[in-house]
Amino acid sequence: MDPRHLQLDDEGRLKHFLTIDGLDRALLTEILDRAEGFLGVARQAVKKVPLCRGKIIANVFFENSTRTRTTFELAAKRLSADVLNVNINTSATSKGETLLDTLRNLEAMHVDMFVVRHADSGAAQFIAEHAAPFVSVINAGDGSYAHPTQGMLDMFTIRRHKGRFEGLTAVIVGDILHSRVARSQIGALRTLGAAEVRVVGPRTLIPADAEEALGVRVFQDLREGLHEADVIILLRLQRERMNGAFLPSEHEFFHLFGLTEQRIDGAKPDAIVMHPGPINRGVEMESGIADGPRSVILEQVSNGLAVRMAVMSMCIGTQNLAMASASRSAQPDQDATADLLAEELERG
Amino acid sequence: MTTMHTWQSTEEVEAAIAKMADKLGSLLAARAIDRPLMVGIHSGGVWVAERLHHRLGLQEPLGQLDISFYRDDFTRIGTHPQVRPSDLPVPVDDRHIVLIDDVLQTGRTIRAALNVLFDYGRPASVVLAILACRDGRELPIEPNVVGLNAQLEPGEQIKLSGPDPLTLRRGRVDPDPTQSGGEHPEAD
Numbered sequence: 001m002d003p004r005h006l007q008l009d010d011e012g013r014l015k016h017f018l019t020i021d022g023l024d025r026a027l028l029t030e031i032l033d034r035a036e037g038f039l040g041v042a043r044q045a046v047k048k049v050p051l052c053r054g055k056i057i058a059n060v061f062f063e064n065s066t067r068t069r070t071t072f073e074l075a076a077k078r079l080s081a082d083v084l085n086v087n088i089n090t091s092a093t094s095k096g097e098t099l100l101d102t103l104r105n106l107e108a109m110h111v112d113m114f115v116v117r118h119a120d121s122g123a124a125q126f127i128a129e130h131a132a133p134f135v136s137v138i139n140a141g142d143g144s145y146a147h148p149t150q151g152m153l154d155m156f157t158i159r160r161h162k163g164r165f166e167g168l169t170a171v172i173v174g175d176i177l178h179s180r181v182a183r184s185q186i187g188a189l190r191t192l193g194a195a196e197v198r199v200v201g202p203r204t205l206i207p208a209d210a211e212e213a214l215g216v217r218v219f220q221d222l223r224e225g226l227h228e229a230d231v232i233i234l235l236r237l238q239r240e241r242m243n244g245a246f247l248p249s250e251h252e253f254f255h256l257f258g259l260t261e262q263r264i265d266g267a268k269p270d271a272i273v274m275h276p277g278p279i280n281r282g283v284e285m286e287s288g289i290a291d292g293p294r295s296v297i298l299e300q301v302s303n304g305l306a307v308r309m310a311v312m313s314m315c316i317g318t319q320n321l322a323m324a325s326a327s328r329s330a331q332p333d334q335d336a337t338a339d340l341l342a343e344e345l346e347r348g
Numbered sequence: 349m350t351t352m353h354t355w356q357s358t359e360e361v362e363a364a365i366a367k368m369a370d371k372l373g374s375l376l377a378a379r380a381i382d383r384p385l386m387v388g389i390h391s392g393g394v395w396v397a398e399r400l401h402h403r404l405g406l407q408e409p410l411g412q413l414d415i416s417f418y419r420d421d422f423t424r425i426g427t428h429p430q431v432r433p434s435d436l437p438v439p440v441d442d443r444h445i446v447l448i449d450d451v452l453q454t455g456r457t458i459r460a461a462l463n464v465l466f467d468y469g470r471p472a473s474v475v476l477a478i479l480a481c482r483d484g485r486e487l488p489i490e491p492n493v494v495g496l497n498a499q500l501e502p503g504e505q506i507k508l509s510g511p512d513p514l515t516l517r518r519g520r521v522d523p524d525p526t527q528s529g530g531e532h533p534e535a536d
Binding site (some may be wrong): 033034036037038039040041043044045046048049050051 | 353414416417418431432433435463466467468469
């Protein structure tokens, strides 16, 4: 099934969060608005709200990621859910089988939500298709397909700094070809109405059809790409790409595409610099930029918590509504009985 | 489908708030509370609290609570997307709190507001002041100060419209399960 239809219920409410693709501006804005409310929870002495109390949320990570897993874990705990962390080695046998077996086992523990990270594109969607009714799936990154919560936390960070998306020029620098983060960012920026989305990187790391397929402008020269930019997003250069034909060396990458004080000059004076982390200092950017006044990199981490709380509580809320309406239609006479009872009471 | 009409005019609402301010002032004096923290419940409670805060000339800034994340009917209705961050300008620990809301019906909103307050700390005491009190209590919660008492027909709601001018309206509102606004029968 198309993931775009899979993740919404009949009323257009979010029940799984698999990809930004197919979600409209109103829904993305709703996620950002809800996240805004959750920022305040961090100021409370007890940093918890009871929205997901009694729910079990399982972080199922087929690919290691301490940082993403911990923010999802903390987000779930702040919503008062019980959290299971399940780390699974991907090298196990046939993946389809492994995935479904794992799913069934966890479902037997009455898990209400799966947060899934997997090295294969489409894994989260596969789990959502096979999940039991009233169970939500959140994509915490699958292959090079999507990482929608990262995309939304970046949008949240941009909106907090710029107040809007209209008229903004956003530039994404680095390995676009392999980046699920870039795909989610591009989708969200375009849906939310950014004026222009540019990508900058070596030809080998940008999809050949990027302009048409992603709706972005492609630059091979960083200076040109940064001209008058409002938002600069640097992607992490994965070292494993360095060995292949994609890139000669880290040094060469920094020489051509590393962000320096000199190169950032062409961007708008109030441009912000973002990075999904962890940073390779001296590869994607100079240390001075990462720690400088334009960097919002650490803010992205705290914002990630609020955005993940928003998405998780929205999905759980939708499933609660579905459960309530299923139990109502299972007992169609309940209301009628209540009315009769009330009438009788009134008659005394 | 909404059929609401004015129950208390702006003048009547303002007079009721003036009366509340007098009662609240005497209550605080009797309890020897001199620097209370007044907290309004979003959104109608905040409008009433702003006026009471001004009339009583309180020193501490006004606080506000949004209780959407604490509602016990969230599982049925979902939260409203625009949740205002709760704002308590001073620590609540050992502080006397004056909690303000516009309408008291089931008591569930106040239960939720008390939970939020206690997640911020341990207040010395909490006093509850309500602009309009009606029947339908589902929890053992009673206000210390009441502006107006409403006798309503079954199925009728009251709602404060504001922020300026304030009027109280009453009438029937068809319950819409997707709305978490003040007119929902589960809400106060």
